[in-house]
Amino acid sequence: MSATADAALAELRERVSAAHRTRQGLRLRGSGTKDFYGEGLAGEVLELRAHRGIVDYEPSELVITARCGTSLSEIEAALAAHGQFLAFEPPAFGADPSIGGVIAAGLSGPRRVYAGAARDFVLGTRLLTGDGEMLRFGGQVMKNVAGFDVSRLLCGSLGILGVITEVSLKVLPRPRAEQTLRLELPAAAAVESFNRWSTLGMPISGGAWWQGSAWLRLSGAPPAVRSARERIGGEAIDAASAQAWWDALRHCQLPLFDSRVIWRLSLPGAAPPLSLPGEPLIDWGGALRWYADPADDADVRTLAGAAGGTALCWRGPAPAGRFHPLPPALARLHRRLKERFDPHGIFNPGRLLAGV
Amino acid sequence: MAEADIAAALRTFLPEDCVLSREEERRPYECDALTVFRQLPALVVLPRTEQQLHQVLLTCSRLGVPVVARGAGTGLSGGSTPHAQGVLLSCARLNRILEIDPHARIARLEPGVPNLRVSEAAAAHGLYYAPDPSSQVACSIGGNVAENSGGVHCLKYGLTVHNVLGVRGYTMEGDLLELGGRAQDGPGLDLLALTIGSEGLLMIVTEVTVKLIPRPPCAQLVMASFADVHSAATAVAAVIAAGIIPAALEMMDRQATAAVEPFARAGYDLTAAAILLVESDGTPEEVADQVREIEQVLRTAGASTLRVSGSEAERLRWWSGRKNAFPAAGRLSPDYYCMDGTIPRRHVGEVLQAIERMEARYALRCMNVFHAGDGNLHPVILFDANDPDSWERAERFGAQILELCVQLGGTITGEHGVGVEKLNSMCVQFSPAERAAFAAVKEAFDPAGLLNPGKVIPTLARCAEYGRMRVHHGALPHADLPRF
Numbered sequence: 001m002s003a004t005a006d007a008a009l010a011e012l013r014e015r016v017s018a019a020h021r022t023r024q025g026l027r028l029r030g031s032g033t034k035d036f037y038g039e040g041l042a043g044e045v046l047e048l049r050a051h052r053g054i055v056d057y058e059p060s061e062l063v064i065t066a067r068c069g070t071s072l073s074e075i076e077a078a079l080a081a082h083g084q085f086l087a088f089e090p091p092a093f094g095a096d097p098s099i100g101g102v103i104a105a106g107l108s109g110p111r112r113v114y115a116g117a118a119r120d121f122v123l124g125t126r127l128l129t130g131d132g133e134m135l136r137f138g139g140q141v142m143k144n145v146a147g148f149d150v151s152r153l154l155c156g157s158l159g160i161l162g163v164i165t166e167v168s169l170k171v172l173p174r175p176r177a178e179q180t181l182r183l184e185l186p187a188a189a190a191v192e193s194f195n196r197w198s199t200l201g202m203p204i205s206g207g208a209w210w211q212g213s214a215w216l217r218l219s220g221a222p223p224a225v226r227s228a229r230e231r232i233g234g235e236a237i238d239a240a241s242a243q244a245w246w247d248a249l250r251h252c253q254l255p256l257f258d259s260r261v262i263w264r265l266s267l268p269g270a271a272p273p274l275s276l277p278g279e280p281l282i283d284w285g286g287a288l289r290w291y292a293d294p295a296d297d298a299d300v301r302t303l304a305g306a307a308g309g310t311a312l313c314w315r316g317p318a319p320a321g322r323f324h325p326l327p328p329a330l331a332r333l334h335r336r337l338k339e340r341f342d343p344h345g346i347f348n349p350g351r352l353l354a355g356v
Numbered sequence: 357m358a359e360a361d362i363a364a365a366l367r368t369f370l371p372e373d374c375v376l377s378r379e380e381e382r383r384p385y386e387c388d389a390l391t392v393f394r395q396l397p398a399l400v401v402l403p404r405t406e407q408q409l410h411q412v413l414l415t416c417s418r419l420g421v422p423v424v425a426r427g428a429g430t431g432l433s434g435g436s437t438p439h440a441q442g443v444l445l446s447c448a449r450l451n452r453i454l455e456i457d458p459h460a461r462i463a464r465l466e467p468g469v470p471n472l473r474v475s476e477a478a479a480a481h482g483l484y485y486a487p488d489p490s491s492q493v494a495c496s497i498g499g500n501v502a503e504n505s506g507g508v509h510c511l512k513y514g515l516t517v518h519n520v521l522g523v524r525g526y527t528m529e530g531d532l533l534e535l536g537g538r539a540q541d542g543p544g545l546d547l548l549a550l551t552i553g554s555e556g557l558l559m560i561v562t563e564v565t566v567k568l569i570p571r572p573p574c575a576q577l578v579m580a581s582f583a584d585v586h587s588a589a590t591a592v593a594a595v596i597a598a599g600i601i602p603a604a605l606e607m608m609d610r611q612a613t614a615a616v617e618p619f620a621r622a623g624y625d626l627t628a629a630a631i632l633l634v635e636s637d638g639t640p641e642e643v644a645d646q647v648r649e650i651e652q653v654l655r656t657a658g659a660s661t662l663r664v665s666g667s668e669a670e671r672l673r674w675w676s677g678r679k680n681a682f683p684a685a686g687r688l689s690p691d692y693y694c695m696d697g698t699i700p701r702r703h704v705g706e707v708l709q710a711i712e713r714m715e716a717r718y719a720l721r722c723m724n725v726f727h728a729g730d731g732n733l734h735p736v737i738l739f740d741a742n743d744p745d746s747w748e749r750a751e752r753f754g755a756q757i758l759e760l761c762v763q764l765g766g767t768i769t770g771e772h773g774v775g776v777e778k779l780n781s782m783c784v785q786f787s788p789a790e791r792a793a794f795a796a797v798k799e800a801f802d803p804a805g806l807l808n809p810g811k812v813i814p815t816l817a818r819c820a821e822y823g824r825m826r827v828h829h830g831a832l833p834h835a836d837l838p839r840f
Contacts, residue, residue, distance in 0.1 A: 061700050061701055129789075141767055173601065199461060201573065310539060323543035
């Protein structure tokens with residue numbers, strides 16, 4: 001480990017140990033690009049940006065290991081230099097998050113249904129716990145079933161179990177060819193089509209619907225992309241416009257995201273569009289449906305639940321909590337895990353679940 | 357608590373034939389596929405419904421009786437070794453396919469459904485379930501969830517954790533948990549990921565929802581011979597470095613091909629020090645392109661001969677040798693012990709050479725058949741269980757291989773699990789604080805410690821004892837090995 005990284009880690013451990021002694025809540029912060037995300041911010045800010053740098057990257061191993069403060073852009077540039085990428089396409093919201101924040105939030109992009117979510121690419125983590133211990137889970141190998149899969153548990157934990165100081169991620173070669181198609185379709189027909197196309201073995205890597213158009217991204221070997229394109233038809237979009245569209249979808253930068261109230265719904269892929277006022281943005285490949293300014297909060301949760309999914313209040317007032325409520329048995333497990341990993345409750349108190 | 361009292365409590369709600377108490381009925385459950393560990397359970401219980409299973413857990417929880425779940429008993433690490441005072445809970449009769457939804461591409465299954473049956477049921481829709489452990493004819497989906505099972509195709513298609521969308525089941529305390537589901541992004545911690553591969557220590561699964569994917573229309577297998585093991589290992593890294601993710605990338609050394617060929621008649625090159633099997637799947641055009649590319653990379657990496665399967669029959673024949681490697685070991689030797697370490701791909705050659713040196717040290721033969729693309733080794737140590745010294749050497753040989761895997765940044769188990777077999781090796785891979793974190797997870801789910809107790813997480817005392825033993829056997833652990 002480099003001397004700077006050593007010093008940064010030593011300082012982090014000291015801060016955490018002190019907070020542990022004095023029962024001081026800590027608000028873990030990488031780049032602060034997701035301060036809006038979660039049930040709320042509490043505690044003294046603990047900056048993690050200084051513990052940074054790529055520790056190990058061997059393209060033929062398909063693994064990159066980086067300290068938590070490393071920026072997403074640095075990682076993506078290193079991978080791009082070897083024709084590789086993070087296939088879960090984490091959203092950056094127009095800024096440059098740290099990789100620790102990316103994994104702690106566990107958000108994934110439009111390739112999710114086909115390539116996998118953030119947690120599917122987590123191979124290993126290092127965790128700084130409340131009592132100042134450094135723990136290592138998983139590793140840098142593709143297959144590892146020694147002990148419980150704590151690394152994947154940490155992905156999406158919003159920092160409540162400890163500080164993720166380092167992560168190892170599986171990376172993939174960039175697809176050789178990519179082609180985006182646009183078809184004029186109503187929302188329900190688009191959802192039906194995304195499902196049907198997915199049963200046919202075509203190299204789909206994204207499917208979305210917005211304002212009357214279905215967008216379909218094909219990625220893979222050139223002959224497979226070519227034949228799928230012929231089979232599906234529609235308008236072939238040029239590479240630059242396609243990139244702009246998928247980037248806007250991935251990073252939540254379409255006009256819908258200027259709305260005052262935004263709901264993010266996770267529904268079964270085959271569920272038809274909900275009967276809510278206003279048209280949704282359907283990120284089918286990201287397994288998400290976005291609704292802006294609906295009439296009543298309760299309606300959204302009830303409708304999402306009835307369709308077999310959940311609803312997260314992404315923006316706007318959320319008196320009943322941002323996240324969909326957990327059943328009591330699950331909430332109890334969350335409290336027990338929190339008590340054992342962070343007995344004094346110092347890490348990101350209440351950010352994932354009230355009181356946890 | 358006396359067995360008779362437990363049986364009586366269970367028989368108040370279970371039919372007579374769901375509780376086995378006579379010794380000859382319990383005997384078949386004394387071990388899984390790692391037969392060196394045997395223990396007769398106090399009782400065997402075979403519920404037919406989820407409700408019965410739930411009642412079993414509530415009753416055992418109330419009486420303080422340990423419960424060990426078992427799927428098909430094909431596990432390779434003693435994960436379902438029974439508890440002497442406990443109930444062995446077999447999920448074999450919960451074996452219904454509850455739903456196949458071809459449009460949504462999912463299957464909803466009871467835990468006892470055999471892995472292969474899922475793909476057979478989905479075949480009519482052109483779909484299949486990707487993870488294919490070697491034991492897929494017999495092994496159950498519930499067992500796959502418990503072990504996070506892999507297979508030869510997980511390089512491209514992922515492990516169980518990547519292919520299971522949700523589980524439903526019960527904690528030892530009887531709480532119903534529904535984790536994940538058809539909607540992929542639930543609130544809270546990812547307890548689904550935590551549960552998969554938890555070896556029956558956290559909950560008992562009564563329903564599993566899996567992802568089905570379209571069966572690729574075409575597959576071809578490239579078989580390459582190498583004059584030495586090291587260049588075969590280098591070729592593996594070269595394939596990945598070229599940006600190719602083959603459907604499978606397997607390696608067999610000469611000991612393995614020689615063992616398999618006489619009865620599988622796969623057509624392997626017995627003069628080669630090692631062979632690679634590299635599969636490509638997809639549309640015919642895609643496969644043709646990729647096979648050409650694979651051939652080129654392998655030739656550059658020093659392959660002495662290259663063959664491409666010319667027909668489906670030939671492809672399956674080449675695979676048959678690989679898939680029958682373990683039975684072949686059984687023909688060479690009275691017993692065999694299959695290891696499961698994983699290492700970064702770049703160290704495969706070094707580890708194979710180190711294993712060769714260990715063969716001399718422990719005076720035992722070892723053949724290597726493994727998932728080279730994943731760096732997941734399966735050294736198969738040949739020994740004789742009737743000779744206690746032979747088993748003791750085999751055990752130490754295996755432990756030394758695993759320690760080497762840990763030293764090289766790998767792990768003691770890639771897909772077979774810890775069970776009881778690798779408890780000592782857990783002391784090597786994890787610090788006391790890390791093992792305490794595992795114990796904390798266990799306590800959160802099962803505060804009374806009744807679900808599959810004594811597996812996966814070694815006690816402090818055990819690790820202390822193992823540490824002394826390792827020093828005892830040689831001043832330094834494997835001082836004869838070069839350090840990397």
